[in-house]
Amino acid sequence: MITFASFPAAPAHDGYDGARRYPDGEDGMEVDFDDDDMGASGRKLTSPGEVLTSSQAFMRGHGTFVDNEEVIASVTGVIERVNKLISVRAIRTRYNAEVGDLVVGRITEVQPRRWKVDANSRQDAVLMLSSVNLPGGVQRRKVESDELQMRTFFEEGDLLVAEVQAFFADGALSLHTRSLKYGKLRNGQLVTVPPVLIRRLKSHFVSLPCGVDLILGLNGYIWVSKLTKASEQEGEEGFDAEAVYSNKNDDIDDATRAAVSRVSNIIRVLAAHFVPLTDTVLLDAYEWVIEQESDIKDLLQPEIGEALVTAISAQRQ
Structure with a gap:
């Protein structure tokens, strides 16, 4: 129980x-x-x-x-x-990574053949040019022209989802984005919670029936965005680099924007009450909010938040 x-x-x-x-x-x-x-x-x-x-x-x-x-x-x-x-x-505490962890981070610096990434750890993580998915196939060798175009892939301020590949001698994380399920993030917003609240799940990519995708980074960074079509995650050879590394958000309708904001506020409320976050907990919380017909901004009021946590607790018993 x-x-x-x-x-x-x-x-x-x-x-x-x-x-x-x-x-x-x-x-x-x-x-x-x-x-x-x-x-x-x-x-x-x-x-x-x-x-x-x-x-x-x-x-x-x-x-x-x-x-x-x-x-x-x-x-x-x-x-x-x-x-x-x-x-x-x-x-x-700061996030303590393990190899294979899924993390959400922000590019802080572009260096020769590598990017520095804020992963909510004790020091910035490192994403090597050789560890990203580039046009022409994931297995091709990175050449000098790729290094000259590094800012066309990731630049300062960009958000990305990656996997922890290894550790450097100084303890810094080495990341990779060699799959199309990893890479630059668009069409959403970032929510930060204590890393201890993120439970290790079978999959940290969660799709809610309200048309919202969640990426639960084990480092405490959660990406809430509009639903991604399955076709956009298929096929790695000869992928559309312009779409994958685009900085332009898609057109998002008002209903999806409201759903993204509602889910983000639910996460903030649960984190404020120190509730561990899983896919089932978030789904139950969203269904309760819809039943109550609560306004999006009202979710952040103390009495609404306490009622939400109490209801979730009762459902999990």
């Missing part, structure tokens, strides 16, 4: 001395956390300075430190345990 709730405030305790202790189990190998610390997703939440367990029974991981043979949380976040390793994943 999954329930959703706003991010909980720190619980008050009589005689609280700055550190709450969690006793070990009878065998000294289990950690017994209080039910009050359960977050919206059923995980335990902690705050800096709270004692988690004994360092003699467990090893400290990220987000913790050892003092007086006790493992203590150093950040506010979710407590995670893998065998004897105790760590705390921070609620508010």
